[in-house]
């Protein structure tokens with residue numbers, strides 16, 4: 147029987163690449179995100195290219211009622227979730243705090259912190275009842291360092307880093323692994339979202355150096371997820387070779 151992975155934010159970028167990598171390596175998948183059309187496209191691709199089963203679950207991680215009811219409504223066999231990838235997240239804007247837009251702050255806090263909590267609150271009891279499971283949180287270099295214009299996004303990723311550590315303690319008696327991956331710059335839809343659809347500004351972020359690709363994170367995630375039962379990788383900080391810190395990028 148295949149293992150089951152539940153991925154949030156599978157409609158783009160890192161989450162989509164993780165779905166493709168896990169499907170190639172024998173996982174069945176529950177893929178989630180808000181964009182139903184993208185989920186269906188990915189579901190078709192995964193099923194046509196792999197020997198795997200896929201269940202699409204359109205949901206907004208910010209809506210706890212929706213999260214609970216959609217997870218509760220999963221068919222019984224899909225509730226045996228072995229791997230949860232808490233990936234859904236976003237940055238919105240680069241304003242200094244004194245110029246900040248409350249709606250941007252709330253989108254980041256509600257998605258990156260509260261969404262991660264709602265999903266984990268709903269899925270971890272299913273893992274606990276089976277005394278097995280693995281939760282991998284996609285945090286960020288922004289959870290280790292703070293950079294200009296990063297204020298609230300960095301705060302949410304510092305929170306995700308702290309929650310990873312807290313979860314690891316809480317899950318310890320239940321034989322559940324908790325890991326995190328903290329990437330530096332990865333070229334995905336991330337900057338388009340951050341700059342609210344301004345593709346020119348988004349492209350400039352990755353000009354002059356080779357950023358990570360979503361596949362690089364997916365490879366790392368699969369490595370973490372495929373260690374023997376007695377081994378847990380707590381945290382991986384992964385950067386492009388051209389990046390030394392959140393603020394130091396060797397652009398040519």
Ligand code: NDP
Pocket residue numbers: 154155156157158159160161178179180181184205206207208233234235236237257261284285286287328329330331332333334335336337339360
């Ligand atoms: P993308 O914008 O390409 O993908 C983000 C994904 O999150 C989409 O699938 C989106 O789906 C989903 N998502 C966003 N909001 C919600 C929501 N409210 N409910 C459900 N799903 C949601 O960005 P990345 O792939 O780059 O980002 C993935 C994660 O990696 C994020 O947590 C990000 O903070 C983190 N990260 C990214 C880095 C980068 O440089 N790209 C570096 C470090 C960390 P939909 O719109 O369909 O809901």
Ligand code: 8X3
Pocket residue numbers: 285286287288296329330331332392
């Ligand atoms: C995304 C990477 O450097 O923009 O988490 O914070 S960065």
